[in-house]
Amino acid sequence: MVTLSLGNFSVFKYLSRLAMKPTSELLKESQEQLSQTELAIQDLEKMLGLMNKRFDELNGMVIGLGQVLTLEERKRDDDRKREEQRLRLEEEHLDKFEQNTRLD
DSSP states (O other): OOOOEETTEEHHHHHHHHHHSOHHHHHHHHHHHHHHHHHHHHHHHHHHHHHHHHHHHHHHHHHHHHHHHHHHHHHHHHHHHHHHHHHHHHHHHHHHHHHHHHHO
16 A cells, blocks of 8 residues: 655545544544634734734834935925025125225
8 A cells, every 4th residue: 555645644644543533533623623723813813913013103103204304305405505595695795895896
């Protein structure tokens, strides 16, 4: 007889075990496995919920950082524009001063 084997799992041994066990015992084992599977699913759902919550927190942080960066960029642009305007006014005053000194 050929036995299909996957690691420690043997189809022949599994089927032999099934054939020897009463139905009530198989049902009990199946219910235990189902219960363990349901508990594992609940644990995974809790973990997923926590991960989603953390993701939302991180997403909020990223949005907040983006807003801060945008405000800083606007402030830097405004500062640059004010500096350019100040330099332009200085140039104009110097030009006027030079014109006034030439006229005198």
